[in-house]
Amino acid sequence: MSGGKGGSQTQQTQIPDWAKEPTIRNIARAEEAQKIGYMPYYGADIAGFTPMEQMAMQSDLQSAQAFGLAPAGQYDAMAGMPQPQQFDIGGGQMVSGYSATPLYEQAVAEVARKQPTFAQRYGKLYEG
Amino acid sequence: MAGSAQAGGQVAQPNINVLASQGVQGAGLGTVAGMQYQPQTLAQTNLAPYQDPYTQQVIEAQQADVLRGAQMGLQNLAGQAQQAKAFGGSRHGVAMSELGRGVAETLGQQSAQLRSQAFQRAQEMAQQDIANQMQGAQMRLGASAQLADIANLGFGMGQTVRENLMQQGAQQRALQQQLMDVAQQRYQGYTQAPVTSLGYVSSALGASPIPQSQTTTKQAGLFDYLTLMAMA
Numbered sequence: 073m074s075g076g077k078g079g080s081q082t083q084q085t086q087i088p089d090w091a092k093e094p095t096i097r098n099i100a101r102a103e104e105a106q107k108i109g110y111m112p113y114y115g116a117d118i119a120g121f122t123p124m125e126q127m128a129m130q131s132d133l134q135s136a137q138a139f140g141l142a143p144a145g146q147y148d149a150m151a152g153m154p155q156p157q158q159f160d161i162g163g164g165q166m167v168s169g170y171s172a173t174p175l176y177e178q179a180v181a182e183v184a185r186k187q188p189t190f191a192q193r194y195g196k197l198y199e200g
Numbered sequence: 201m202a203g204s205a206q207a208g209g210q211v212a213q214p215n216i217n218v219l220a221s222q223g224v225q226g227a228g229l230g231t232v233a234g235m236q237y238q239p240q241t242l243a244q245t246n247l248a249p250y251q252d253p254y255t256q257q258v259i260e261a262q263q264a265d266v267l268r269g270a271q272m273g274l275q276n277l278a279g280q281a282q283q284a285k286a287f288g289g290s291r292h293g294v295a296m297s298e299l300g301r302g303v304a305e306t307l308g309q310q311s312a313q314l315r316s317q318a319f320q321r322a323q324e325m326a327q328q329d330i331a332n333q334m335q336g337a338q339m340r341l342g343a344s345a346q347l348a349d350i351a352n353l354g355f356g357m358g359q360t361v362r363e364n365l366m367q368q369g370a371q372q373r374a375l376q377q378q379l380m381d382v383a384q385q386r387y388q389g390y391t392q393a394p395v396t397s398l399g400y401v402s403s404a405l406g407a408s409p410i411p412q413s414q415t416t417t418k419q420a421g422l423f424d425y426l427t428l429m430a431m432a
Contacts, residue, residue: 080418080419080421081416081417081418081419082416082417082418082419083414083415083416084414084415084417085413085414086413086414086415087410088410088411088413091405091408091410094401094404094405095401095405097401098398098401098402101394101397101398102398104394105394105395105398108394111391113384113387113388115380115383115384115387116380116383117380117384118377118380119373119374119376119377119379119380120373120376121369121373122369122370122372122373122376123369124365124366124368124369124372125365125366125369125370125372125373126369127365127369128362128363128365128366128369129366131217131358131361131362131365132362134215134217134218135217135358135359135362137217138215138217138218138220138221139217139221140221161379167376167379167380168376169376169377169380
């Protein structure tokens with residue numbers, strides 16, 4: 073702002089301290105939050121078939137056997153289906169279902185094996 | 201139908217699917233049998249079992265009656281011939297011959313008539329049997345159709361019950377799935393809370409009137425100084 077023949081004029085906006093301080097702290101908090109990596113949900117994802125549904129499926133199988141559409145014998149309609157886990161819902165009550173956690177963890181391990189560089193970079197984002 | 205006995209004294213509940221299947225099979229077999237049914241003809245029928253076993257006895261009794269009458273007739277002729285002092289004569293011989301011819305003719309006619317009646321009666325009985333067999337075949341065909349209807353009804357009942365089981369089970373599963381979804385949503389809220397809370401400050405600042413003070417500084421120039429001097 074060198075002064076010329078007519079001089080010069082400068083304007084400066086001042087933010088009050090009571091507004092400035094929380095903003096600074098908020099940014100610092102965002103930087104802290106940024107350090108927290110992905111925290112997956114490890115609980116139950118998919119509800120398992122209920123006993124009544126299993127009975128209906130068994131009935132379908134028996135029907136198919138009775139009409140010669142399936143081989144005779146003691147077959148379980150749920151054969152080939154994964155066994156559901158029991159999840160505690162409190163009060164001594166359990167709910168039957170499946171969690172995608174094992175598949176998710178397998179995928180994470182697999183990407184670390186197949187893309188180690190990227191996986192390391194990813195991990196470093198959350199170091200310290 | 202009662203359940204079948206199993207080892208350990210347990211009784212297996214009848215399975216509607218098996219019963220329906222058996223019904224369809226039975227009805228099919230019954231219908232095929234009905235389609236293949238060939239009604240018996242009278243010409244192919246052995247009439248011997250239908251013959252009256254007493255026919256011969258009836259004929260013999262009839263013949264005995266006729267012969268007894270003939271004997272009485274011969275005795276009358278002999279008496280008449282003696283009174284006419286013509287016993288053993290030619291007229292007596294002609295009369296006896298005439299009586300014998302009539303007796304033989306009567307015996308033949310009556311015997312033939314009785315045997316014909318017996319044959320007709322045997323034919324009628326055989327015909328009745330053929331009609332009974334046809335009626336039986338018709339009833340079996342009707343029973344097959346009824347069995348098919350029952351089997352169809354049973355299968356439909358089984359399917360309805362099965363559908364109800366599936367629907368109720370699905371409702372129960374949906375409730376459990378909802379529980380899991382809510383848990384997952386709340387967990388997402390938990391993990392997102394730090395990020396979400398960052399916006400609170402911005403929101404508060406945006407909602408609050410912030411007075412902005414402007415400081416204006418002016419650096420005087422040559423013209424300013426000349427103006428000031430002129431005014432002095």
